[in-house]
Amino acid sequence: MSTTSIIKTLSNSTLFKGFAPEEVWQILASGSVKQLKPGETLIAPGTSNDTLYLLIDGGLEVILEKDGVEVSLPIPPGECLGEMSLVGGNPTSARAVAHKLSRVLLIPEETFWNQLALTRTGAQNLLGMMARRLQRNNEALIERVEKQLKYQLMEKELETAGKIQSGIVPDGRHLFPKRPEVDAFALINQAREVGGDFFDAMALDSERIYFAIGDVSGKGMPAALFMMRILTSMRLFLSNSPGFEEVLPAVNNWLARDNDDLMFVSVFAGVLNVR
Numbered sequence: 001m002s003t004t005s006i007i008k009t010l011s012n013s014t015l016f017k018g019f020a021p022e023e024v025w026q027i028l029a030s031g032s033v034k035q036l037k038p039g040e041t042l043i044a045p046g047t048s049n050d051t052l053y054l055l056i057d058g059g060l061e062v063i064l065e066k067d068g069v070e071v072s073l074p075i076p077p078g079e080c081l082g083e084m085s086l087v088g089g090n091p092t093s094a095r096a097v098a099h100k101l102s103r104v105l106l107i108p109e110e111t112f113w114n115q116l117a118l119t120r121t122g123a124q125n126l127l128g129m130m131a132r133r134l135q136r137n138n139e140a141l142i143e144r145v146e147k148q149l150k151y152q153l154m155e156k157e158l159e160t161a162g163k164i165q166s167g168i169v170p171d172g173r174h175l176f177p178k179r180p181e182v183d184a185f186a187l188i189n190q191a192r193e194v195g196g197d198f199f200d201a202m203a204l205d206s207e208r209i210y211f212a213i214g215d216v217s218g219k220g221m222p223a224a225l226f227m228m229r230i231l232t233s234m235r236l237f238l239s240n241s242p243g244f245e246e247v248l249p250a251v252n253n254w255l256a257r258d259n260d261d262l263m264f265v266s267v268f269a270g271v272l273n274v275r
Contacts, residue, residue, distance in 0.1 A: 009057070012078065030115075033103055039097065045093060050086070052081075052086060052109075053096070053107075055078065055105075056103040061075065061097050062096050063097060083129075175201040182274055186213075196219055198214050199214075204271065207273050208273050209271070210244075211272065222263065233251045233255065
């Protein structure tokens with residue numbers, strides 16, 4: 001890109017809004033152009049700074065880190081970096097990295113003050129850019145916090161669903177503690193997403209034992225709650241039905257009521273005569 005093309009590009013930048021072409025040329029002549037490869041760092045956090053960086057083309061990302069949380073903020077062409085540390089005289093607070101081939105105009109501190117910050121037009125442009133960036137940063141941080149809260153809520157839901165799952169199914173090591181002649185074992189190998197798998201077993205009388213293995217549609221808390229309905233309804237209808245062949249149809253009809261989410265279960269169940 002020629003010098004003329006760079007001046008034309010920079011003239012469209014918010015920073016130079018209201019500046020005459022010759023004024024833009026003077027600022028450009030006082031600085032230098034730096035080319036960055038993808039992944040190359042332009043600004044490191046915690047360093048002293050005496051330069052205003054204006055992105056000519058390409059793309060930069062400002063990366064903020066605190067307490068292990070990282071937030072990435074895109075910087076499009078025409079916007080600048082480094083003005084906060086120049087104005088405040090403080091070290092840089094974030095890392096700026098090129099995410100694609102980029103060119104940046106490096107404006108010296110003296111030019112920043114004399115031809116930009118201390119002019120009415122330049123000060124207005126700088127304040128406008130800083131205000132818009134602050135708004136974008138706030139929006140990005142709010143979005144990040146919302147995602148973090150949703151993640152924490154999901155983690156809590158999965159933990160609760162796992163407790164429901166492990167608490168409602170019988171002890172798989174002792175399925176029939178009062179029937180030593182029946183050797184049975186069951187185990188749920190809990191995945192990260194839990195709540196839908198279950199097993200159940202109990203002795204109905206001196207001759208018959210009941211067993212069930214099932215998988216509820218979906219995961220998490222909804223599946224765990226639906227599983228509770230299935231286990232309780234299976235046992236309820238099992239205790240009040242004259243024959244096992246009537247249990248599953250009755251459970252199916254009961255579960256179909258008020259099932260707006262159309263959840264379902266795949267279940268294998270039966271009654272075994274051990275005599």
